[in-house]
Amino acid sequence: MIEIRGLEKYFGALQVLKGIDLDVEKGEVLSVIGASGSGKSTLLYCINGLEPIQKGTVLVDGTDVHAKTTDINKLRQKLGMVFQQWNSFPHLTALENVALAPKIVKGKAKSEARDIAEKQLRHVGLGDKLNVYPNNLSGGQQQRLAIARALAMEPEYMLFDEATSALDPELVGEVLDTMRLLAEEGMTMICVTHEMGFARDVSDRVAYFHQGVMDEIGPPDQIFGDAKSENTRKFLANVR
């Protein structure tokens, strides 16, 4: 379970998160929506400790992410992350991209790491691209590669940071399908997204972020059908 209490985050003098309280249960799929600059991506970076925070706590299964005593590299193995820019490692084949972290972070044997990688690549539908270098893959394929890479660490949570917004429109579908598949398999997911269809159909809850504040959170039917906040309604009216 992820528990966020009173989280505040500044970039210099600019406050991007203004006291966030949020719990995400095991098995839950949470979509985070909101305008760009609302702090929703920063939230993900604070959850896996890629950005330091100034106030509040983030607990993952009871472990404080930002405590000095926490082994952050160990904790991050629980938290898979997929970025907007897919960030495949260009000097490694698809298989090596996925096998590297299990090998050097988890200390798995080479053959075992390969098996894990192969399994995860098949899982995301890249079973025929094992030995291909990323620059020979489409954006959608690279994003699925990134998902496989994160899954290979057998994470308990997956964080998606606008996983489809850098993709050409015709490639969005294949990535969303992969994310849908994960959700059906019971993965706990936090998806920062602009895909309202995905947020409505797949999530258990939807959170709306507005200028560093979580304005509203609730089941998709309520958010999309009967939003309480004026901001949420305005935002949704604009994106549709």
Added chain:
Amino acid sequence: MQETISFFSGFTPNDLWFLGEAALRTLWISALSISIGTVLGCAFGWMLYEGKLAATLTLAPVLDVFRSVPLIIQLVLFYNFAPIVGLDLDPFGSGVVILTIYTSALVANVARGGIEAVERPMRRAARSLGMSYWQDMRYVVLPIGGRAVFPAWVGVALGVMKDSALVSVLGYVELLKASQILITRTQEPFLILTIAGAFYFALSFPISRYAAKLEKRWAQ
């Protein structure tokens, strides 16, 4: 007080004058070689770009030799070769000849790169406006390609200026040779080398900084 004087005792104001003159000789031999070498190198670069068989077969490998053999070897070789073929060249003359060819070999690559940097469609557009080949070269390729490789050319020129120190091996008393002579006499190696180094640095550093700045500005 006494100590300061004794520290500089070997080194007199006259020696500073001696170094200054030598620095001027460094400037002179560099300027001469760089300017002739650049003109020659641009011509070579153009020939290589046009890629006529003769140029590719003869010019390219010859220029390549001048980039693949140490300059100091070239200098010694040419200085000893000139009398064999009946040329009467002093160290300065030999130095200028080799530094010029050396410069031209380096500039040839830069110049060819410059022409290649101008995209085909742009040149076709120029020709479609009715410009002649040479008008296209003069008004399109030169300004655009020239800008693209100007920083690289500055790098070559500064390199040749620094490499001109090697002409000392023939006995030409440029700055570094002069320093060596003074060091032997005054036994003040640190002081004299610092002065010599400062001269090169004062010339090279601002120019290379300026070129880098131009490159940045032009890249925008």
Added chain:
Amino acid sequence: MFDYNFHWRPVMKSLPDLLEAGLLTLQVAALSMVIGIVIGIVLALIRMHMRGPLYWIATSWVELARNTPALFQLFFFGFGLGAFGLHLSPFLIVLAGLSFNCAGYLAENFRGGFQAVPDTQLRAARSLGMTAWQAYTRIVIPQVFRIVYHPLTNQLVWAVLMSSLGMLVGFRELSGETQFFASRTFRIFEYFAVTAVIYYVIVKFILGVSRLLAMRLFRY
């Protein structure tokens, strides 16, 4: 013209010695490259991430190496340090001078290389639980290495050519050895001509191996 009689026999007789000296040239160049790469990476990282005295030391190193003649740098390690009672052997003078020079030039190459790898690569690696060290050595540096591969090759060629300055500080690498034989036999032209060929072959050899290696290393 051409009343000079070429005598190649003495050169041919000392060819084995010359070739051995060529090996020494290759060794000192390669060794200074290794040292230069390590120091160059450190200098680049300092200049990118640090402020204060360390930054100024690194920056001075880079600018001095790039803006003064290599021969000056060699002289400095040769008799400049003598002012402080530090007398290096000819081998160490050349090694120190070349390493100093290579580190300065490579630092700028590495800086460009590090800046060309997006920060997001580091983030992605860290998000998988890699330590900073793992992320650097497994993800960032291999990519930087590819970017600087050609500059590295060029710098190695430079190091070979620069090592010829060893003959001016009494180091018997290829040029020093050549000068030694040439001055004993007065067949200066012949000796230096053969040496020029050897340098040419060494340079072509390095470029050829580098190209083959690149084909094997970079399949992406």
